Amino acid sequence: MASTKEKITATALALFAQRGYDGVSVRDICKQVGIKESSLYYHFPSKQAIxxxxxxxxxxxxxxxxxxxxxxxxxxxxxxxxxxxxxxxxxxxxxxxxxxxxxxxxxxxxxxxxxxxxxxxxxxxxxxxxxxxxxxxxxxxxxxxxxxxxxxxxxxxxxxxxxxxxxxxxxxxxxxxxxxxxxxxxxxxxxxxxxxxxxxxxxxxxxx
Structure with missing residues (x-):
């Protein structure tokens, strides 16, 4: 089973590939993964880090x-x-x-x-x-x-x-x-x- 960190990177990549980097927010990624923003920031300090x-x-x-x-x-x-x-x-x-x-x-x-x-x-x-x-x-x-x-x-x-x-x-x-x-x-x-x-x-x- 994929870890939360792996889910974040996979989801972010799918969204980046569809909309471009600037077209995706941290909130978009969290919504798709089903986590709170604080959980994302536990694994990555920023969208750029992803x-x-x-x-x-x-x-x-x-x-x-x-x-x-x-x-x-x-x-x-x-x-x-x-x-x-x-x-x-x-x-x-x-x-x-x-x-x-x-x-x-x-x-x-x-x-x-x-x-x-x-x-x-x-x-x-x-x-x-x-x-x-x-x-x-x-x-x-x-x-x-x-x-x-x-x-x-x-x-x-x-x-x-x-x-x-x-x-x-x-x-x-x-x-x-x-x-x-x-x-x-x-x-x-x-x-x-x-x-x-x-x-x-x-x-x-x-x-x-």
């Missing part, structure tokens, strides 16, 4: 996920195969973009980037800069192994990630995150990934 806790948890999770992908990339001793392609895509799609917690934080950051430069920087880092940098290194490795036609890793990363970001905005960040939206995203994203590799000279990707 946000700080959520962002810290998000950045830790995102960093851990990227570290696992970096390790997998570094551990590759031979040509990348079907399992590696699948692992990268599944980890990013299922464990990040479609993860309920990460999805809600990214929704919040997407809204708040226009009002708060610090949150805009976090959004830029984890939605664009870090994923593109990793993908650039991954594609550079594949080109060096002769598994993709010669091109810069940065150019390949943009070509790879652009449609994925479009599909995510269409199906994962508009309205509530739903099973129908996730399935629509999966179909479009994995079809794009298959076509991406096929058009660039490798048939190593064979989604089932």
């Amino acid at each position: 946000l700080t806790t959520l962002l810290s948890h998000f950045e830790n999770r995102a960093a851990e996920g990227m570290a696992q992908l970096e390790q997998a990339l570094g551990d590759q001793q031979g040509p990348w195969g079907q399992v590696s392609y699948r692992m990268v895509c599944q980890a990013f799609f299922e464990g990040y973009l479609m993860d309920p917690f990460c999805n809600q934080v990214l929704r919040l950051l997407q809204m708040e980037q226009f009002h708060n430069p610090d949150l805009g920087e976090i959004y830029e880092r984890w939605m664009f800069r870090v994923p593109l940098a990793f993908q650039g290194r991954m594609f550079t490795a594949l080109v060096d192994l002769g598994l993709l036609h010669p091109a810069t890793g940065e150019d390949l990363a943009v070509a790879f990630y652009g449609p994925i970001h479009l599909f995510a905005q269409r199906w994962l960040f508009r309205g509530p995150l739903s099973e129908e939206g996730k399935e629509a995203f999966r179909q479009a994203a994995y079809r794009h990934v298959q076509r991406f590799f096929q058009e660039r000279g490798t048939d190593a990707w064979h989604p089932s």
